[in-house]
Amino acid sequence: MNSPWPWICIAVAVLLALFLPPFLPPGLDDFATRLSTLVLVAVSWNMMASAGLISLGHSGFWGVGAYTAALLANSIHLPFWLSIVPGMLLGAFFGVGLAYITGRLRGLFFAIATLAMSEALRVVALMVPKLTGGAEGVFVFDAIRPERTTLTSFALCLSVATVALSYFLAKSRYQFAFRAMRDGESAVQMLGVNPVRFRAGVTALSGAIASCAGVISAWYTGYLDPGSAFDLKVTIAAQIAPLFGGLYTVAGPVLGSAAILTVSELTRLHFGYSAGVGLLAYGVILVFGVLFMPAGIVGLSKRWFGRYTRRRKTRVSQP
Amino acid sequence: MTRPMLELQNIQAGYDDSIAIEDVSLTVAEGEVVCLLGANGAGKTTTMRAVTGLIPLSKGKILYRGADISKQPAHERVAEGICLSPEGRQIFPELTVMENLVLGSFNARARVNRKQSFEQVFTLFPKLHERRNQDAGSMSGGEQQMLTIGRALMGQPRLLALDEPSLGLSPKLVMTVFESILAIAKAGITILLVEQDTRAALTIAQRGYVLSTGRVVYEGTAADLKQSELVQQAFVGAKSGAFGGRKTRRQRLLEKSGEGAPRA
Amino acid sequence: MIASLARKAFRYEGFGYDVMSLLLQILVDALLLGGVYTLMAVGLSLAFGVTRIINFAHGEVLMFGAYAAFFAFAGLKLDPLLSLPFVAVLGAAGGYLLFKSSIERILDDAGINQVLLTFGIGLVLQNVAVILWTGDERSAIPSYAFDSWFLSDDVVVAKGRLIAFGIAAAFMLALLAWLRWSELGRATRAVSQNRAAASLMGINVHAIYALSFALSSAFGAATGAIMSFLLPITPFMGFPILVKAFAIIILGGLDSIIGTVLGAFFLAITETAIAYLVPDGIGWAEGVAFFLLVLMLIVRPTGILGSAERDA
Numbered sequence: 058m059n060s061p062w063p064w065i066c067i068a069v070a071v072l073l074a075l076f077l078p079p080f081l082p083p084g085l086d087d088f089a090t091r092l093s094t095l096v097l098v099a100v101s102w103n104m105m106a107s108a109g110l111i112s113l114g115h116s117g118f119w120g121v122g123a124y125t126a127a128l129l130a131n132s133i134h135l136p137f138w139l140s141i142v143p144g145m146l147l148g149a150f151f152g153v154g155l156a157y158i159t160g161r162l163r164g165l166f167f168a169i170a171t172l173a174m175s176e177a178l179r180v181v182a183l184m185v186p187k188l189t190g191g192a193e194g195v196f197v198f199d200a201i202r203p204e205r206t207t208l209t210s211f212a213l214c215l216s217v218a219t220v221a222l223s224y225f226l227a228k229s230r231y232q233f234a235f236r237a238m239r240d241g242e243s244a245v246q247m248l249g250v251n252p253v254r255f256r257a258g259v260t261a262l263s264g265a266i267a268s269c270a271g272v273i274s275a276w277y278t279g280y281l282d283p284g285s286a287f288d289l290k291v292t293i294a295a296q297i298a299p300l301f302g303g304l305y306t307v308a309g310p311v312l313g314s315a316a317i318l319t320v321s322e323l324t325r326l327h328f329g330y331s332a333g334v335g336l337l338a339y340g341v342i343l344v345f346g347v348l349f350m351p352a353g354i355v356g357l358s359k360r361w362f363g364r365y366t367r368r369r370k371t372r373v374s375q376p
Numbered sequence: 377m378t379r380p381m382l383e384l385q386n387i388q389a390g391y392d393d394s395i396a397i398e399d400v401s402l403t404v405a406e407g408e409v410v411c412l413l414g415a416n417g418a419g420k421t422t423t424m425r426a427v428t429g430l431i432p433l434s435k436g437k438i439l440y441r442g443a444d445i446s447k448q449p450a451h452e453r454v455a456e457g458i459c460l461s462p463e464g465r466q467i468f469p470e471l472t473v474m475e476n477l478v479l480g481s482f483n484a485r486a487r488v489n490r491k492q493s494f495e496q497v498f499t500l501f502p503k504l505h506e507r508r509n510q511d512a513g514s515m516s517g518g519e520q521q522m523l524t525i526g527r528a529l530m531g532q533p534r535l536l537a538l539d540e541p542s543l544g545l546s547p548k549l550v551m552t553v554f555e556s557i558l559a560i561a562k563a564g565i566t567i568l569l570v571e572q573d574t575r576a577a578l579t580i581a582q583r584g585y586v587l588s589t590g591r592v593v594y595e596g597t598a599a600d601l602k603q604s605e606l607v608q609q610a611f612v613g614a615k616s617g618a619f620g621g622r623k624t625r626r627q628r629l630l631e632k633s634g635e636g637a638p639r640a
Numbered sequence: 641m642i643a644s645l646a647r648k649a650f651r652y653e654g655f656g657y658d659v660m661s662l663l664l665q666i667l668v669d670a671l672l673l674g675g676v677y678t679l680m681a682v683g684l685s686l687a688f689g690v691t692r693i694i695n696f697a698h699g700e701v702l703m704f705g706a707y708a709a710f711f712a713f714a715g716l717k718l719d720p721l722l723s724l725p726f727v728a729v730l731g732a733a734g735g736y737l738l739f740k741s742s743i744e745r746i747l748d749d750a751g752i753n754q755v756l757l758t759f760g761i762g763l764v765l766q767n768v769a770v771i772l773w774t775g776d777e778r779s780a781i782p783s784y785a786f787d788s789w790f791l792s793d794d795v796v797v798a799k800g801r802l803i804a805f806g807i808a809a810a811f812m813l814a815l816l817a818w819l820r821w822s823e824l825g826r827a828t829r830a831v832s833q834n835r836a837a838a839s840l841m842g843i844n845v846h847a848i849y850a851l852s853f854a855l856s857s858a859f860g861a862a863t864g865a866i867m868s869f870l871l872p873i874t875p876f877m878g879f880p881i882l883v884k885a886f887a888i889i890i891l892g893g894l895d896s897i898i899g900t901v902l903g904a905f906f907l908a909i910t911e912t913a914i915a916y917l918v919p920d921g922i923g924w925a926e927g928v929a930f931f932l933l934v935l936m937l938i939v940r941p942t943g944i945l946g947s948a949e950r951d952a
Contacts, residue, residue: 394826427839429839430839430840432834448838449839449841449844450840451839451841451844451845452842454839454840454841454842459840460840462836462837462840466834466836466837466840467834467837468829468830468833468834468837468838469833469834470825470829470833471829471830471833475826477675478826479826479827479830479841479843480841481840482823482827482843483841483842486842487823527841528840531841531842556926567641
């Protein structure tokens, strides 16, 4: 528990995040940024799922973060590193709102509610052009856009921080509360945790993290419109990554994100940008993942290593 | 010697990873009324579920009329004539009494004789005929229990399995229900009965088995069981249910240690 | 859908036309829309009521139905109404295959697996359509697609819509009759109320599940065929329809088919009213479903008629 290793890993990761990007070729740099945003939403989705809350509307948080960043950049010239704060606040706000709306209802209701919320937000973005630029979208104020590599470092640091957070959460006393909530909220009360507040806390935190990803993407692409900001692809990727990597684990979202993005790149190389192939690949991975690999990469590797360590153990512990 | 109607050979079954019943063997001959006794959690309902196919066996075999049905799914066993009146009156609450009964004769063999089955059931339980168009969920506990039994009868059972038919019923109702069961038995249907109300069960059963923590601990005729200390001590005892007053655990312990007179 | 009709109504400019006509028009439109919405949502409701699984690919089944009707029309010159029974049968077969090959395996799994699996299937179906047929819009345009009858000087009844309503009504009545009076229909109702007891009746529960799924897909595909002459057909049409269907069954209560009907008409009336009465209403009307959904979840999650399960 007091091992220095986690801290060493985090320190190394942060250093890499800060100093590596300038040395990366543009393609890889681009990959790194996209990986970071994916890791952010993946960890966020995984966190909610760990509490039994299945989100089908993560694109809503992404969109909220993106629009917050863009609109504040344009109106008060808020620099990118500061725009994280209002982005996270709004994300947390919608997260809490979600918890309030769904009360203590089961997973299915929650899933549908998240869908409704993200679609509602998209419609609002579409229908209030004075605020959001409507269907035409909005450009982020060019003069204050950061250097490509700066943004990459920033994004990487954020994702490291998020993974670290999920690691410490998994080791904290809250890990049992998560487990309990997956099984049913009544179990949570027996742990002395207030289920309503716990749920709100989880959704708020997840929402905040996912919004960060939106903030970064706004600065990264420089332009957004309701269709792309609230794109369903975000939600899909946010689900597939943890599922493929290992649901409810810490490493799962990271491994899964890397895998998914690689697959995406490979299909792009092979099939060009032809419509639908990338998403088809995602869909197939999702289906196969659920049917044949419900424990993800982490689960598979545990089984292989588990066999190995178990054999060693019996040999050692025989009287 | 003719083969028994039902034979359980060293069966083991349970839920998820745990074992609820182990090494359970019993036989039921055609036309017999056999009861399965035991305290709460002894494994009686698990045994019934295994017999009817609602849960799989992890070990052992079940033979029905000579054939091994261990792997046969529940709905096929019904067609073969094993009909269960489950514990807790699992009726279809939003369907009428009639619809519940019609469903009882869903299987092909019973569907042909539906009309006669109705007559049998309504003769046995006139209350059901009165309430035939009422939603099953709105009936009283006793009526629902009658419906559950009637529904099982509609399936034209060769083996009628009854799981705790007295549960939650007033003493008077329990007597009515058991009289009906006796009538069914007299009509020649083989009956396997699970009951906590030992006294009631032993009034109509010819033989019985006692289960405790998942194993058969005693087997004998009704007379044997009535006199057995095991039965009297461990379970709902000498005064119980429709046939007397229950003793609390405290009372029984007091009696045993001889410290105090049993309270009425 | 609403857009074209709204445009027709607003052909009458100024305050000249009377309120009664407007109300009547809204009512007529809402009624016709409600019929289609009912058909759209009932498939989802049926599958859920029996198997307790929400099919997130339902919209895509509908989409395939629309394409099937379209190709029958474009290629074989077959009127969508004539191809409808075939499309429905194809939908049933597709639903059955889908169920047997994948969904059956996760029946007892945690809810998350069900959501992800059906979601993934929908994704696959959608993008297969994109690859096969591109994202371009198609429309089947039989003769009655644009015809209308005039109820009065100011009230218009779109012929295509009326026919769609008729079909929807016919399907619904057939379903309700089947559920009420047939052996299998009764068995299906039994399974949805108590599946363990149903198997004790000799009912093969898994077979009923498959049947319900097939029926659900048949209804979905039939709705798609109807929509082929009401809406532009694209691979992406399924998703917004799915969300509306959700809104409807939550509005009406997850456990009740009649509730679904009520929910469908409630949504139709609200959408139509907003489309006509609110400036820019047409755009907002699309969001009505979501707003109502959110509202319903806050106020009365069990829906108008339902009794959904709640967490302790």
